[in-house]
Amino acid sequence: MSEHHTYKKLEMVGTxxxxxxxxxxxxxxxxxxxxxxxxxxEVVETRGHIVDGKVGHFQVVIKIGFKIENS
Amino acid sequence: MSEHHTYKKLEMVGTxxxxxxxxxxxxxxxxxxxxxxxxxxEVVETRGHIVDGKVGHFQVVIKIGFKIENS
Amino acid sequence: MSEHHTYKKLEMVGTxxxxxxxxxxxxxxxxxxxxxxxxxxEVVETRGHIVDGKVGHFQVVIKIGFKIENS
Amino acid sequence: MSEHHTYKKLEMVGTxxxxxxxxxxxxxxxxxxxxxxxxxxEVVETRGHIVDGKVGHFQVVIKIGFKIENS
Amino acid sequence: MSEHHTYKKLEMVGTxxxxxxxxxxxxxxxxxxxxxxxxxxEVVETRGHIVDGKVGHFQVVIKIGFKIENS
Amino acid sequence: MSEHHTYKKLEMVGTxxxxxxxxxxxxxxxxxxxxxxxxxxEVVETRGHIVDGKVGHFQVVIKIGFKIENS
Amino acid sequence: MSEHHTYKKLEMVGTxxxxxxxxxxxxxxxxxxxxxxxxxxEVVETRGHIVDGKVGHFQVVIKIGFKIENS
Amino acid sequence: MSEHHTYKKLEMVGTxxxxxxxxxxxxxxxxxxxxxxxxxxEVVETRGHIVDGKVGHFQVVIKIGFKIENS
Amino acid sequence: MSEHHTYKKLEMVGTxxxxxxxxxxxxxxxxxxxxxxxxxxEVVETRGHIVDGKVGHFQVVIKIGFKIENS
Amino acid sequence: MSEHHTYKKLEMVGTxxxxxxxxxxxxxxxxxxxxxxxxxxEVVETRGHIVDGKVGHFQVVIKIGFKIENS
Amino acid sequence: MSEHHTYKKLEMVGTxxxxxxxxxxxxxxxxxxxxxxxxxxEVVETRGHIVDGKVGHFQVVIKIGFKIENS
Amino acid sequence: MSEHHTYKKLEMVGTxxxxxxxxxxxxxxxxxxxxxxxxxxEVVETRGHIVDGKVGHFQVVIKIGFKIENS
Known part of the structure; x- marks a missing residue:
């Protein structure tokens, strides 16, 4: 059995x-x-659109870490 | 018609x-x-006051971008 | 009476x-x-665990400032 | 005559x-x-829109410094 | 119809x-x-090779954001 | 009476x-x-001019926060 | 033959x-x-788990750059 | 005799x-x-209160390093 | 049973x-x-002393996170 | 033959x-x-002078890396 | 006459x-x-030694820019 | 005898x-x-070349501080 794992991180923007x-x-x-x-x-950045003087959407940039299978 | 716009950014603190x-x-x-x-x-900083061992106010520093009219 | 105060900052992670x-x-x-x-x-970092494809816990790293008594 | 000047900085986005x-x-x-x-x-950030797989606009965030008159 | 979209960001180096x-x-x-x-x-970093005392290539690290289809 | 206030921050350079x-x-x-x-x-940056091998002026970039009246 | 190449960067965590x-x-x-x-x-971050008062695993976040074939 | 020492750093705000x-x-x-x-x-941050249009207090955030005894 | 935990982070320098x-x-x-x-x-900073043209000590600044008991 | 090289980096401002x-x-x-x-x-900073409401000079701070001979 | 100048920046620590x-x-x-x-x-970092519970020396890291002659 | 010293910092890349x-x-x-x-x-950056899917060289950017003689 491997004694270590490897992970990958993706950068996504959820709204x-x-x-x-x-x-x-x-x-x-x-x-x-x-x-x-x-x-x-991990939250990298928080921002958003303003529409008609109000928050239209929150846009949150996150990094997501996941284990590579069989690593 | 102009083919580009110019924007200004302000730094505000909402509570x-x-x-x-x-x-x-x-x-x-x-x-x-x-x-x-x-x-x-864009959220620049999130902080707040603590009053009697509880969050008194959230203080969120944001930059706001707006289009300069007729730019 | 002292004309100045001294504060200490701690770094905590709330979940x-x-x-x-x-x-x-x-x-x-x-x-x-x-x-x-x-x-x-002051919020330093926002992150969290993902469990079964959903947020398990938010983990928020904050610094807390407090006045040193009699400083 | 004043021996010092004061300047203000604005944050703008040119495209x-x-x-x-x-x-x-x-x-x-x-x-x-x-x-x-x-x-x-001072250039703060360089970014842009992509339209149909090509750069649509460059968006350059700059800070502009100017002297306050009579300062 | 979904009321929000999700985006992914890739980090590329163009020369x-x-x-x-x-x-x-x-x-x-x-x-x-x-x-x-x-x-x-978004431009992350600008650098380049120097060959024979002149710029050989500009190397520009950018992040590219794209919408995930059907998100 | 409003239970919250809004502040604006300006970026200035004093010398x-x-x-x-x-x-x-x-x-x-x-x-x-x-x-x-x-x-x-908040002090953002400290720099200065050098004239004849001596500090000519200190230039200190600060952000100044003030409460928006009636906010 | 193309006179330039394009590279992609991945973010990985090795342990x-x-x-x-x-x-x-x-x-x-x-x-x-x-x-x-x-x-x-490029090493982005170095951290690790502590188990029983000793380093359990080093966790090193790196970015890896590779050339896109036929770019 | 130990051939190495361990230090701790505290974060303080002096005014x-x-x-x-x-x-x-x-x-x-x-x-x-x-x-x-x-x-x-190490100076981490310099800021202050403004009272009646003048600096009320300078607030300087510093980290202080000290040797752990018998380390 | 509490459904969340609180952690504290210390900043140390190991040599x-x-x-x-x-x-x-x-x-x-x-x-x-x-x-x-x-x-x-988490490794915050890596530095060291140089003695007689060689590394005397590595000095590694780390933050250590630990769970507050009964939190 | 040495199996490694050493490089030095200078910081320059081109205009x-x-x-x-x-x-x-x-x-x-x-x-x-x-x-x-x-x-x-490596580009570190991009800025410039403004003269009569137009860019007078671009000032680009770069670091230049070069191999130390016989290293 | 050259229409541009080149500058070099050095990093020094004054005490x-x-x-x-x-x-x-x-x-x-x-x-x-x-x-x-x-x-x-440009001030890069401000720190100092502590001796007998008092500031021994301030150590200020600065970058100094100077024009290269005949550039 | 001078009561203070001046230091210079160089930026080097060791491999x-x-x-x-x-x-x-x-x-x-x-x-x-x-x-x-x-x-x-002070370690500024750690990176390296990859050759045939393995680390070819570690490249560590460091700043080195030294005292200016007779300063």
């Missing part, structure tokens, strides 16, 4: 009309369609 | 007793009184 | 299943057990 | 279809309509 | 003998072969 | 032949002519 | 019980299974 | 009505009441 | 004549004398 | 009325008068 | 028992012995 | 096939040929 947490979840949900073994995320 | 998102909205609301054409914001 | 704000509050609650005079916090 | 230098010039041209005494600029 | 803008375009051209929906780029 | 502290004060003095409610400053 | 260098090698070994033309790496 | 240097000294004085073996400091 | 890894271990060993539940470390 | 690329070339040309074996450059 | 400004001046004085045409300095 | 520590030593060895009074180093 949400509602909250920063929801934007993070949306990005993770999207990745979950194709990636297994996601283990952690 | 809220309730949430980071609300603090962002409060800063945008305040700017909306005098500035049109706001298009995006 | 929460629910939100970034709740993770911040949890870290402050924990410090409040032993530290008086907490005055402000 | 151009052609080049980074042109985007910088466009931002400075726009400011020149209302601000005298501009003395220097 | 050019001629200019920084050309290096950016070359990286975007290469990505365009396999990626649709590219929306923006 | 002085004498000291870093004096350069900071000069920038604040200049702002005080037109801005009320200044509450804090 | 090792033994050393930072070994963790770097493990990440590169893993990538070598599927990626040809790797040319350089 | 002064007079100068940046005095704020640094005040923080070190305060630490000196309880900590022996302080060896160096 | 070693031999290697970066050994300096990290020395800092962790020293902390292990008084702190339980250490879970991770 | 040009015309473009960022030209400013880079000017700095490299100047160094080429006295330094052999220059191998790469 | 002083008295003040940050004095440490800056000491570094500039030392450079003035061998370098003509110094034009500006 | 090694074997380890990060060896790359640091190689850069210091090379500097030792011409520079006396080296006192400390």
């Amino acid at each position: 949400s009309k509602f909250s920063i947490e929801d934007a993070i979840s949306n990005a993770i949900d999207e990745c979950h369609k194709t990636i297994k073994n996601m283990e952690w995320f | 809220s007793k309730f949430s980071i998102e609300d603090a962002i909205s409060n800063a945008i609301d305040e700017c909306h009184k005098t500035i049109k054409n706001m298009e995006w914001f | 929460s299943k629910f939100s970034i704000e709740d993770a911040i509050s949890n870290a402050i609650d924990e410090c409040h057990k032993t530290i008086k005079n907490m005055e402000w916090f | 151009s279809k052609f080049s980074i230098e042109d985007a910088i010039s466009n931002a400075i041209d726009e400011c020149h309509k209302t601000i005298k005494n501009m003395e220097w600029f | 050019s003998k001629f200019s920084i803008e050309d290096a950016i375009s070359n990286a975007i051209d290469e990505c365009h072969k396999t990626i649709k929906n590219m929306e923006w780029f | 002085s032949k004498f000291s870093i502290e004096d350069a900071i004060s000069n920038a604040i003095d200049e702002c005080h002519k037109t801005i009320k409610n200044m509450e804090w400053f | 090792s019980k033994f050393s930072i260098e070994d963790a770097i090698s493990n990440a590169i070994d893993e990538c070598h299974k599927t990626i040809k033309n790797m040319e350089w790496f | 002064s009505k007079f100068s940046i240097e005095d704020a640094i000294s005040n923080a070190i004085d305060e630490c000196h009441k309880t900590i022996k073996n302080m060896e160096w400091f | 070693s004549k031999f290697s970066i890894e050994d300096a990290i271990s020395n800092a962790i060993d020293e902390c292990h004398k008084t702190i339980k539940n250490m879970e991770w470390f | 040009s009325k015309f473009s960022i690329e030209d400013a880079i070339s000017n700095a490299i040309d100047e160094c080429h008068k006295t330094i052999k074996n220059m191998e790469w450059f | 002083s028992k008295f003040s940050i400004e004095d440490a800056i001046s000491n570094a500039i004085d030392e450079c003035h012995k061998t370098i003509k045409n110094m034009e500006w300095f | 090694s096939k074997f380890s990060i520590e060896d790359a640091i030593s190689n850069a210091i060895d090379e500097c030792h040929k011409t520079i006396k009074n080296m006192e400390w180093f």
Whole structure:
């Protein structure tokens, strides 16, 4: 059995009309369609669009780390 | 017709007793009184006061970008 | 009476299943057990665990500033 | 006569279809309509839109420094 | 219809003998072969090789953001 | 009565032949002519001119935060 | 023949019980299974787990650059 | 005899009505009441309060390094 | 049972004549004398003394995270 | 034959009325008068003077790396 | 006559028992012995030794820019 | 006797096939040929070449500080 693992990190931008947490979840949900073994995320940047003088969408840039299978 | 636009960025601090998102909205609301054409914001810093061992206010520093009219 | 005060800053990691704000509050609650005079916090880093393709915990690294008594 | 001057810095985003230098010039041209005494600029960030697989606009964030009159 | 989108960011290095803008375009051209929906780029780093006392190639590190289809 | 306030931050460069502290004060003095409610400053950068092998002026870039009235 | 090349950068986390260098090698070994033309790496972050008061694993975040074939 | 030493770093905020240097000294004085073996400091951030359009206090965030006894 | 934990981070400087890894271990060993539940470390800075034209000691600044008991 | 080389990095500021690329070339040309074996450059900062509301000079701070002979 | 100049930047550490400004001046004085045409300095880092619970020396890291003659 | 010293910092890149520590030593060895009074180093960046899917050379960028004689 290997005594070490290797991980890969992806940089994603999740968006949400509602909250920063929801934007993070949306990005993770999207990745979950194709990636297994996601283990952690890191928020890199928080920003958003303003529409008619109000927040239109929160845009949260995150890095997602996942274990490479059989690594 | 001009083929390019110019934008200005302001640095504001919104505050809220309730949430980071609300603090962002409060800063945008305040700017909306005098500035049109706001298009995006970027969170620069998140901090807050502590009162009696609890969060008193969230203080969120954001930059707000808006298009200069007729630019 | 001294005309100046000295403050100390601690670096804590609060966690929460629910939100970034709740993770911040949890870290402050924990410090409040032993530290008086907490005055402000600064968010240093926001990250979290992913469990079964969903956010397991938000982990928010904050610095907490408090006044040194009799300083 | 005052022996020192005070300067203010503005953060602007210039855009151009052609080049980074042109985007910088466009931002400075726009400011020149209302601000005298501009003395220097600093590039803060370079980015752009992609349209149909090609650069649509370069967007260059700059800070512009100008002397406050009679300072 | 989904009310939010998710984006992915790739980090590429474009090179050019001629200019920084050309290096950016070359990286975007290469990505365009396999990626649709590219929306923006951000310059991360600008560097280059020196050959015989002259710039051999500009090397521009950019991040490219694109929308995940059906997200 | 509003339960939150909004602040704006300006970026200024104060200069002085004498000291870093004096350069900071000069920038604040200049702002005080037109801005009320200044509450804090943050030093962003410290630099200066050299004239005849000696410091000619200290140039201190600061951000100044002030409360928006009636916010 | 093209006069320029395009490179892609991946962000990986290698781990090792033994050393930072070994963790770097493990990440590169893993990538070598599927990626040809790797040319350089950059260490982004060094951290690790502590188990029973001793370093359990070094975790080294690196970026790996490789040439896109036929670019 | 041990051939190596271990040091701990604390983050403090010293304040002064007079100068940046005095704020640094005040923080070190305060630490000196309880900590022996302080060896160096590093300035992390310089800021201050503005009162009535003048600097009220300089606030200087420093890290202080000291040797752990018997390490 | 609490559904969340709180962690504290300390900043330490480990030194070693031999290697970066050994300096990290020395800092962790020293902390292990008084702190339980250490879970991770992050390398903040790597530096060292030069003595007689050779590395005298590696000095590695790390942050150590540990769980607060009963949090 | 030595199996490794050592490089030195210099920090230069090139200027040009015309473009960022030209400013880079000017700095490299100047160094080429006295330094052999220059191998790469890294752009550290891009700024410039503004004269009469237009860019007077681009000022590009670069680091230049060159191999130490016989290293 | 050349229409552009090239500058070189050196990194120096000035020290002083008295003040940050004095440490800056000491570094500039030392450079003035061998370098003509110094034009500006930038403070990179401020730190110092602590001796007997008091500031022993301020150590100020600065970059000094000077024009290369005949450039 | 002067009560203060001035130091200069050089930026070097050491390389090694074997380890990060060896790359640091190689850069210091090379500097030792011409520079006396080296006192400390700071690691700025760690990177390397990849050859045939393995680390070819570690490349470690360091700053080296040395005292200016008679300063």
